[in-house]
Amino acid sequence: MADYPTSKELIDNVNYKLPKKGWMDTPTTIRKGMYCYAGNPKSLETVGFPNARQWNPLDEDWKLPENWQEIIHNGFKERLENFRSFKIFMDICVRCGACADKCHFYIGTGDPKNMPVLRAELLRSVYRNDFTTAGKILGKLAGARKLTLDVLKEWWYYLFQCTECRRCSVFCPYGIDTAEITMMGRELLNLLGLNIDWIATPVSNCYKTGNHLGIQPHAFKDMLDFFVEDIEELTGINVAPNYNKKGADILFITPSGDVFADPGTYTCMGYLMLFHYLKEKYGLDVTWSTYASEGGNFGSFTSHEMMKRLNSKMYAEAKRLGVKWIIGGECGHMWRVIHQYMGTMNGPADFLEEPVSPITGTKFENAKSTKMVHIAEFTADLIKHGKLDLDKSRNDHIKLTYHDSCNPSRGMGLLDEPRYVIQNVCNHFYEMPPNTIREQTFCCGSGAGLNAGENMEQRLAGGLPRANAVKYVHDKFGVNMLGCVCAIDRAALPPLMDYWVPGVGVIGLHELVANALIFPGENKRTTDLRGEPLLGMEDEADE
Amino acid sequence: MNVNYLVSLVVVVALSFVPYFGIDAGLKMLFGIVIPYLAFAVFFVGVINRIVSWSRSPVPFRIPTTCGQQKSLPWFKQAKIDNPSTTVGVIARMALEIFLFRSLFRNTKMQLHKSENGPKITFQWELWLWLAALVFHYSFFVVLTRHLRFFAEPVPFFVQLLEKIDGIFQVGVPGVLISGFMLLLAATYLLVRRVIIPQVKYVSLVADYFPLFLIMGIAFTGIYMRYFEKVDIVGVKALTMGIITLSPQIPAGISTIFYVHLFLVSLLVAYIPFSKLMHMGGIFMSPTRNMANNNRATRHINPWNYPVKVHSYAEYEDDFREKMIEAGLPVEKE
Ligand code: SF4
Ligand code: SF4
Numbered sequence: 001m002a003d004y005p006t007s008k009e010l011i012d013n014v015n016y017k018l019p020k021k022g023w024m025d026t027p028t029t030i031r032k033g034m035y036c037y038a039g040n041p042k043s044l045e046t047v048g049f050p051n052a053r054q055w056n057p058l059d060e061d062w063k064l065p066e067n068w069q070e071i072i073h074n075g076f077k078e079r080l081e082n083f084r085s086f087k088i089f090m091d092i093c094v095r096c097g098a099c100a101d102k103c104h105f106y107i108g109t110g111d112p113k114n115m116p117v118l119r120a121e122l123l124r125s126v127y128r129n130d131f132t133t134a135g136k137i138l139g140k141l142a143g144a145r146k147l148t149l150d151v152l153k154e155w156w157y158y159l160f161q162c163t164e165c166r167r168c169s170v171f172c173p174y175g176i177d178t179a180e181i182t183m184m185g186r187e188l189l190n191l192l193g194l195n196i197d198w199i200a201t202p203v204s205n206c207y208k209t210g211n212h213l214g215i216q217p218h219a220f221k222d223m224l225d226f227f228v229e230d231i232e233e234l235t236g237i238n239v240a241p242n243y244n245k246k247g248a249d250i251l252f253i254t255p256s257g258d259v260f261a262d263p264g265t266y267t268c269m270g271y272l273m274l275f276h277y278l279k280e281k282y283g284l285d286v287t288w289s290t291y292a293s294e295g296g297n298f299g300s301f302t303s304h305e306m307m308k309r310l311n312s313k314m315y316a317e318a319k320r321l322g323v324k325w326i327i328g329g330e331c332g333h334m335w336r337v338i339h340q341y342m343g344t345m346n347g348p349a350d351f352l353e354e355p356v357s358p359i360t361g362t363k364f365e366n367a368k369s370t371k372m373v374h375i376a377e378f379t380a381d382l383i384k385h386g387k388l389d390l391d392k393s394r395n396d397h398i399k400l401t402y403h404d405s406c407n408p409s410r411g412m413g414l415l416d417e418p419r420y421v422i423q424n425v426c427n428h429f430y431e432m433p434p435n436t437i438r439e440q441t442f443c444c445g446s447g448a449g450l451n452a453g454e455n456m457e458q459r460l461a462g463g464l465p466r467a468n469a470v471k472y473v474h475d476k477f478g479v480n481m482l483g484c485v486c487a488i489d490r491a492a493l494p495p496l497m498d499y500w501v502p503g504v505g506v507i508g509l510h511e512l513v514a515n516a517l518i519f520p521g522e523n524k525r526t527t528d529l530r531g532e533p534l535l536g537m538e539d540e541a542d543e
Numbered sequence: 544m545n546v547n548y549l550v551s552l553v554v555v556v557a558l559s560f561v562p563y564f565g566i567d568a569g570l571k572m573l574f575g576i577v578i579p580y581l582a583f584a585v586f587f588v589g590v591i592n593r594i595v596s597w598s599r600s601p602v603p604f605r606i607p608t609t610c611g612q613q614k615s616l617p618w619f620k621q622a623k624i625d626n627p628s629t630t631v632g633v634i635a636r637m638a639l640e641i642f643l644f645r646s647l648f649r650n651t652k653m654q655l656h657k658s659e660n661g662p663k664i665t666f667q668w669e670l671w672l673w674l675a676a677l678v679f680h681y682s683f684f685v686v687l688t689r690h691l692r693f694f695a696e697p698v699p700f701f702v703q704l705l706e707k708i709d710g711i712f713q714v715g716v717p718g719v720l721i722s723g724f725m726l727l728l729a730a731t732y733l734l735v736r737r738v739i740i741p742q743v744k745y746v747s748l749v750a751d752y753f754p755l756f757l758i759m760g761i762a763f764t765g766i767y768m769r770y771f772e773k774v775d776i777v778g779v780k781a782l783t784m785g786i787i788t789l790s791p792q793i794p795a796g797i798s799t800i801f802y803v804h805l806f807l808v809s810l811l812v813a814y815i816p817f818s819k820l821m822h823m824g825g826i827f828m829s830p831t832r833n834m835a836n837n838n839r840a841t842r843h844i845n846p847w848n849y850p851v852k853v854h855s856y857a858e859y860e861d862d863f864r865e866k867m868i869e870a871g872l873p874v875e876k877e
Contacts, residue, residue: 007661008661011655011657011661011662012657014655016655016741016742017741018741018742018745022745023745023746048852080600081599081600082600082601082603082847083600083601083602083603084597084598084600084601084602084828084830085602085606085829085830085831086600087596087597087600088597088825088828088829088830089829091593091597091819091821091825092819092821092822092825092826092829093819093822094751094819094822095743095746095747095748095751095819096647096672096676096743097672097740097742097743097746098646098647098650098672100742100743100746101651101652101653101742102651102653107653107655107664112742112745112746115742115746117746118745118746121746132817133817134750134817134818141550141749142748142749142750143748143749143750166608169608169831170608170610170646170649171646171647171649171650171651172646173640173644173646173647173676173822173826174822174825174826174829174832175608175640175646175829175830175831175832176829176831177606177608177831180606180831207854208854208862209859209862209863210859216863216866217863217866217867217870217872218863218866218867218869218870218872221870221871221872222870243872243873244872244873245873246873290867290872291856291859291860304603304604305851308851309851309852309853309854312851312853313853313854313856316853316855316856317856320856338839339838339839340604340605340606340838341604343838343839343842343843344603344604344605344838344842344843344844344845344848345845345848347842348842362616364615364616365614365840366613366614366615366628366837366839366840367839367840368839368840369839369840369841369842370838370839370840370842372839377615377616380616380619381616384616384618409609410608410609410610411606411608411609412609412613412836413609413611413612413613413614413622413626413836414613414615415611415612415613416612416619416620417615417616417619420619433666435651435666436666438611439609439610439611439625440649464662464664465664468662468663468664469664471661500661
């Protein structure tokens, strides 16, 4: 028996009733299934995070440093002085409530403190108490409250029930971005060593070994080589990738999730196949790196500083290898970091060239400073110029819908590129309802470091709106596959689908591309990358 | 029990009575001159202070919330306004936001339907908040502009024009100016909404009800003066012109209701810099809205970017050299 409620029980528990008492007087209880385990002290130590220690969120005593209130107060002040966003967002919310029912966690749990406005008020109330005159004089009447241990615990609980998806920000008349507030809040919590292990340990692994599972260089190579064998079996073609190759044209970085976890692995095979195709046909030389073997940036779930420390590897490696520019794989928050932070943090990348596709001659004007191109942009360009030989019908066994990942949608605007690719590799494509896609897309419920195992109930509740929209197209059009361009999605959506919409699988964009890609001299394909028979090939595939 | 709105109501009503007693006690100078001057001083100093304090904090990262297709390859149609990549686009986005409340226009209402076949979530376009907010702000603006007639001699042509439009429904004498009633109506809607939508009520603070009651009080006294009490307009104008020309005087014969109106206005004006009403300044400075989404094309500079400790390739190779060599991975140092 699974450790979480059935879907019926879960839904029965969701009502949007509010407590009689005001939210400040309603104590928060940290509930099993809705929180992640505390960060392992060893992981915190690796990267030098303060106050590393063994602690348990359920314990009364969180083993905080003596002067924890002072630490938070000073940290708060520093961030107000360093981030205009934070300062303005603390001041101008009018509590109009437009954001309230936009958060997937609120929709899926009915917990009022998951309304973005209230999540932000958890911090704002302390801000008023510490930094505004009215708050200091009028206290609670002015919506202010002191930072007590209970308040701190409440912060921790609800800041780790926000996936920093920014959906709320789309609807706010002032663009107040609760994700930004969550980022600040998590930075503050990190000052006290209050992290969760599903973030802290990947951070430490990324720092030390280059990727979040701590796969060492030789093992990383082994895993890719394993895919090489699989591909050879399927197509008869040996795609032999380059590792850490100096003087390659392009460095390719993707989330390491694609390297080890199904169904991301098939997307990874897709990349390998595409790059091999381009090498054979057009002489494009792409290299993988074991040092920069993580596209995702778990640091961004802890602090801006840690984000920068982990992100630095991309440019450092590109420089060391002397590549021309970088292509990034399918990932959500990785692209938020690359698109909105990397150039500022670790640029200027003047040792790289402005990206031009050597195959089509297209200049990627939009990436001319950061010099990193999204693989969906890259592939869309290849397709547009007729550089890929594609057989769409090889995806005919798939009825696809497409999930826009939060970060590329609301922190970048990558919406039509993946759709263009899909239209060219897939015959059956159905969009989910308009309020649930593009910039209004719903989070998978597991972003920002929340795709652990112990908080499954939280993830399934948070993923409800996404799953519900999939269910709509599943019932209406018989959709059986959910496409995405994010490694966390590929890890988080399969259990979500099994729970709410059984019968829908999850697939990465480049797995679809690779299914359709016709290699010169390849074996006749009877199955897709997963070994599932192609439509009309059921008999042959069995042989 | 959420007492926030009761507290606000009681406070505003109580405050309205202050001038009554004050005027009786012969404090016309105080309510007609001193307090308005003070209030405006507080307003100007306070607002400037707040804006300066916001601008002192830098914008280290370019973090626009993108609401449409980015500018990428030429054949993808960019959402030039919702995902701007140029200053012109940003200005358009801001203009839509400021004049038409673009984001609020997107508002939806979510509903969860439980049934035998599992839950079903629906989203409905929700225009009322947007509409009420728009009416509220625009009628406020018109009312405010109309009041310029008290501060300029001769009355500027645009004020006269505005009044003409405002009085389009020719009813009674003096002609009914629709804006004041719209303001009161919209404010009432916003208030009622705050009290009856449970979620909104749950998050509302005194600071949300207080300005609403205050504005309603102002609108109410204004309307009362114009249509019922019919205060001595000539006297009022003498007072306001005195204020504006820095030669204050208290003409006789202005009834107390005017002082109540003026007092509430003074309170509101002085209250602005310390409250959420600063959103009117903040909206211009919100980094998620006022920045172009061109991060990969143009580098944004963080003024406090500082060097951080990293795990260099050299250290990494030192950690794993043996294993790398064994696996046939190239290394820098054999
Ligand atoms: S939509 Fe914006 S202003 Fe309205 S309650 Fe939410 S954060 Fe506050
Ligand atoms: S950023 Fe996403 S998860 Fe966080 S409060 Fe907003 S809608 Fe909810």
